[in-house]
Amino acid sequence: MPSHAASVPRHPRKWLFLLPVLAAIGIAVLLNRGAGPPDQRETEPPARVVRVIEIPTADVVPRATGYGRVRPERVWEAVAEVTGRVVETHPRLRKGALLPADTLLLRIDPTEYELRVSQAEADILSTRAQLSEMEAKEANIRASLAIEEESLALRTAEVERKQRLLDKGTVSASELEQEKRNLLAQRQAVQAQQSQLNLLPAERELLQAQLARYEAQLADARLDLARTEVQLPFRARLSEVNVEQAQYVREGQVLIKADAIDRAEVEAQIPIARMRALLQGADPIDFSVGPGGELASQLGIRAQVTLRDAGGDVHWPAELARLSDTLDPETRTVGVIVSVDNPYADVVPGERPPLVKGLFVEVALFGAPRPQQVIVPRQALHGERLYLIDEGRLSIRDVTVKTLQPEYAIVAAGVSAGERLVVSDLFPAIDGMPLQAEPDPDVRARLLAAATGSPSPPEL
CATH class of the missing domain: 2.40.30.170 (Efflux pump adaptor protein, beta barrel domain)
Structure with missing residues (x-):
């Protein structure tokens, strides 16, 4: 029984804790009774900072x-044109060497070709001597022919004289016959001299042909002698060397290659x-x-x-x-x-x-300059659209591209020079969104350099 009496007063104490909470709720209901709904205000996002340039015009150089x-524009190969042993080489005959024009690179043994030159010169001298001898012979034959012709004229006159004497009976017929035989012999002598004279042109032509052949042999021998020296035809850099001192080379062998500089x-x-x-x-x-x-x-x-x-x-x-x-x-x-x-x-x-x-x-x-073209950086193109700032807000503009280059584009329609162009990466891009412009003179300078044909336009 005492335990039951002690537990009775605990329940009223729990309600005592709830009374303040209920009072607070009641006061809140009374204060809010008759008040309207809370105000709802749209908050505009802050303006994004973007880099911009003023769209320029320029005399564009495509x-x-x-x-x-x-x-190299010219490549030279030294090919051996004669056969022989290399007896001399240039001290700098090495791959990569830079040498001036007319440098003697190497010399092939010229002994054999010098002998051929000497032999051809001797043959020419001999033939020229024969031609000189023929000229003297011709002069002698002509002199002898003149004498024989005079003698023939005398014999002819003598025959005519004895013919008249025979008609008068002062000489015998046998004397006339003897004189006629002498006349025939003289005619034969004249004919012999004339025949020798007629043969001289053919003999002269033969000697002249021999002289021409020997002169050709001399020219060929001198050419081969000159070919024993290999010279650089122009200032060049040696790119290949395939020959050494004392090496035996054959005709047609590639000895040296050189590049003109x-x-x-x-x-x-x-x-x-x-x-x-x-x-x-x-x-x-x-x-x-x-x-x-x-x-x-x-x-x-x-x-x-x-x-x-x-x-x-x-x-x-x-x-x-x-x-x-x-x-x-x-x-x-x-x-x-x-x-x-x-x-x-x-x-x-x-x-x-x-x-x-x-x-x-x-x-x-x-290419040739194209005057006063509207240009924009290629990176600022978004398909066929450009992002511009108009009164602090984004304006997405459709444009017509005339020419597209790696660094820039020429715009034919849609924008005008002087408008402010966004060159920053803008994502998402919503037409009308607020923007804060920050000029970027470096991009504009690089754009103009690229469009006007700067020797080395920087990347945009």
Whole structure:
């Protein structure tokens, strides 16, 4: 029983704890009674900071780029034209050596060819002596013939005189016959001299033919003697040496190869679309006749060769020499060949190397300028749209692209010069979203450099 009495007063104490909570709820209901719903306000997102440029106009110089390897314009092979042993070589006859024109590279033993020259000269002297002897012989025969003809005239007159005497009966017939026999003998003597004289032209022609043959043999012997010396025809760099001192060489053997260093060539593959854009507006050219060496001037194209290197780019002015004979249907490219004068000039060790054979270089072709074109960075294009800022908000504009280059695009319609163009990556891009412009003069400068044909436009 005492335990039951002690548990009775515990329940009223629990209700005492609930009374304050119920009172607070009641007060809250009274305060909110008759109040309207809470205000709902739309919060605008903060303006995003973007880089912008003012769209410029410029005299655009179209540009097409390709890549290729440097090669010499002329390659010379020294082929042995005579047979013999090498008796002398240049002390710098080594691969890679740079040598001036007319340098004596090697000499083949000339003894045999000197003997042939001497023999041909002796034969010529002998034949010329025979011709001189024939001239004297002809003079003698003509003198003898003149004497014999005078004697013949006397014999003829004597026969006529004795004929008259026989008619008068003062000489016998036998004397007349004897005189006639003497006349016939004299005629035979005259004929013999005349026959010798008639044979002289044929003998002279024979000796002259022999003289011509000996002179040809002398020229051939002298030519072979000259061929025993191998000289460099132009300033060049030796690329291959296949001969040594005292080596026996045979006719037709390749001894030395050398590359001319006065002019280098690069054949690069240019996309056909880029070439088409480069040549738009050029005057017609009749390639069936051939433009000769004026291809670059007729097409209005200038060229430049660039070596891209971690230590800095190196440039060489070039000239468009000719187009390749074929197109590559797989890569849709056309081969162009540019030439560079003096590729070994102005070399600075460690900074500017020579334009040596085998270097992989960039070839840039620049077309005729197109005045006052509206240009934008290519990275700012989003398909055929541009992002602009209009009164602090994004304006997505449809545009018409006229020409597309790797660094920039020429816009024909849709925007105007001076408008502010967004060049930052903007995602998501919602038309009308607030933007805060931050000018980027570097992008604009690089854009103008690329569009106006800067020798080395930086990447955009």
